[in-house]
Amino acid sequence: MDNRPDHATLQQAADWFARLASQPDDPALQEAWRHWHEQQESHRQAWVFVERVSQRFNxxxxxxxxxxxxxxxxxxxxxxxxxxxxxxxxxxxxxxxxxxxxxxxxxxxxxxxxxADYRTAGGEVREQLLADGTRLWLNSATAVDVDFSRNQRRLRLYRGEILISTASDPRPLRVETAQGSLRPLGTRFSVRQEAQRTRLNVYQGAVQVQCQASGAERIVDSGLGLTFDSRDIAPDSPVQQERQAWSQGLLLANDISLGQFIEELAVYRSGHLGVDPRIAGLRVMGAYPLHDTEQVLAMLEGTLPIRIQRTLPWWVTLEPR
Structure with a gap:
């Protein structure tokens, strides 16, 4: 789970960052910031978070x-x-x-x-036809190696998410992640490398999962998905077919919470994209273009009781209107 400070504290830190950047030579402002910074541990954690996000720019x-x-x-x-x-x-x-x-x-x-052999930048989605006829889609900020030999086909996912539509080939295909390996049994499926787990969604066919450390195995059938770490496999759950729409440059929302929607949208943007907990439960429906996240934010602002607050160019939050 995400251990970052709460939304309000993060916003305070971002506000201080913006004020200090605009008035770097104001000693009174610097002293006020130090007082805020030293008040609570959560303030210091929030400041570190903002600094780290800022480091990705400049x-x-x-x-x-x-x-x-x-x-x-x-x-x-x-x-x-x-x-x-x-x-x-x-x-x-x-x-x-x-x-x-x-x-x-x-x-x-x-x-x-x-x-890695194939990489995408943040916000980029790419389709790749492999030598065996397998179709591979790379989601935003994804890196994957492809190794085909006489006896096997192997993909290694380092970060991000891939969607695979397998081709008919006598050589076995294996997808490796930090937590284990997956062996498709003639199928279409997606694999997402998360911080401490791997997420699998099976849209056609079936996929065999094996944990790296424990060797635990399970076959996941079409229409199901799960997560696993290096030792344990979580229970199956129904997969959402629209989840694969990112391969067509779309983010489909079928009555999901605004908080969940923004978590998905943030993958396609640089910087911080947050949502105030007071509006995180609002429901979102529709099809949104991933190639223009600014347009997506404008669409949300036009249909929901929210406003877009831009504290810094790389720090954007959704607040109650």
Whole structure:
């Protein structure tokens, strides 16, 4: 679960951040901020959260891009591992490592994601036809490796979400995540790498799940979905067929809460997108374009009793009107 501070405290921290950025030389303002910062542990946690989100904008994003190019050079054999590590330390040091930690993945996983065979940026959705005829869709901020050999087909998901429509091929297909592996039995299914779990939705056919640490197994039939970690598999639950609409660039809402909708929409945006708990229970219905999240926010503001508050360019919240 998300351990971030509550919405009101996060908004206070974002307001302080915006005021300090606009008046960096005001000693009275800085003293007032220090007083607020030291009042409660939740204030300090909220400030760290805002700082970490802000680090993804400005020089840090350039550092990440340069780090990715360095890894590509290593992959092509143009740099030694020692050169790569030296360059990464130059490109951001503790800041880059902090950004990696904030992405809730270890350094090794992030390095592999940066040099994965197929990658999408935040907000990008991509379709890929693999060599065996399998169709692969990559959701926003996704990284996956594809390894086909004479005897097997293997996909490794490092982050994000993929939708797979398998092709007929005598070689077994296996999808690996941080928590285990999945073996489709002629099917269409999606796999989502979450912070500590893997989420599976089966739309056609069946998929066999195996936990990495315990070896626990289960076959999940069409119309069902579940989550699992490295040891345990959660109970099945009915899958929502509209959940795969992201592969067509749409986010479909069939009478879901605004809080749940915004959680899904945030995947396609950079920065923080939050919702006030007082309106999180409002119901949302309709089809929304993922290629333009600003239009989605405008659509919500036009149909629900809410207003969009933009404290900073990268800090947007939905508040009661």
């Amino acid at each position: 020089p840090l994003q350039q550092d990440a891009d340069r780090a990715g190019r360095t890894l590509d050079s290593l992959r092509r054999g143009q740099q030694s591992r020692r050169q790569m590590l030296r360059n990464l330390s130059i490109f951001g040091g503790a800041s880059l490592l902090g950004w990696i930690g904030w992405r809730q993945a270890d350094l090794g996983t992030q390095l592999m994601a940066w040099q």
